[in-house]
Amino acid sequence: MKSGGGGESTTIDIEARSASKGKGPVMAVHHVKEEKGGMVRGMAIIDLVLRIGAIVAALAAAATMGTSDQNLPFFTQFFQFEASYDDMPSFQFFLIAMSLVAGYLVLSLPFSVVCIVRPHASGPRLLLLILDLVALTLATSAAGAATSIVYLAHNGNSSSNWLAICNQFGDFCRNVSGAVVASFVTVVTFMFLILLSALALRKHH
Template sequence: MGTTNESLPFFTQFIRFRAKYSDLPTFTFFVVANSIVSAYLVLSLALSISHIVNGGAKKSRVVLIFFDTGMLALLTAGASAAAAIVYLAHKGNTRTNWFAICQQFNSFCERISGSLIGSFGAVVVLILLILLSAATLSRR
């Protein structure tokens, strides 16, 4: 999403329409939310590996599940907000004169749709990770 950029000529080569992710604050929130969640998961990986090596530390596992759930909420919020804008980009809204821009900006819409699919895939994986962690913690 962070590298989406497309411009189209309008009448001449000197006047161009452009579409970037940073033009819409919702997409900026989407990129920031995914960056925060990715950084958290990389940092929590070391703590998770130490939990696998050491059998103890039950309280820190509960804290990890708590923070994982918070990151799930942030990731879901970013993906849901971006999904609303992607829907408007594909379908438009005639009542408010918002036109469907995906008919003109094909590459832009393909990239934002692909990143949105990846983000919702990450939501599903994070849900499974939290459920697996909670089930493992409750067994001990």
């Protein structure tokens, strides 16, 4: 009975310290949480790997979009017959957003490494989750905007009399479509990153 009461007070002590600092109990009950720490550490390693994959996808999207200009081998006095991402504000937004996302991902790598080294620190993980959320929204809206323009370029729209331009600029359209696909890969990777962060925050305590 006495021993049980002591047990409860020890628990309370650990809970209280966990609430105030989030750092003390790592040392205090380290031997208890060896397995759990390993699991959280594994999640952090997956986080780093996914993050590198997202960098590749975002850079591929930005680079493909940025280099997707096509000149037709003839021109007249009035028309230039040149297609580039510059012509469409949505594609410009796509390029800027994807470059921002790629830059953010590179800058987030050190924080991801911190999460591997110290699996029980919840501060950097929460920061990553918030910034990932913003980057996810940015990447998704850019992907959606570019997708609708790509669809229009492929199919045109008869009711508003917008003609398809992919007949003339096939290479341009192929490049842009590839960039859109890469951006959706980035979006899906971000969804897994946020999910991993939330799971790791749940395991943390």
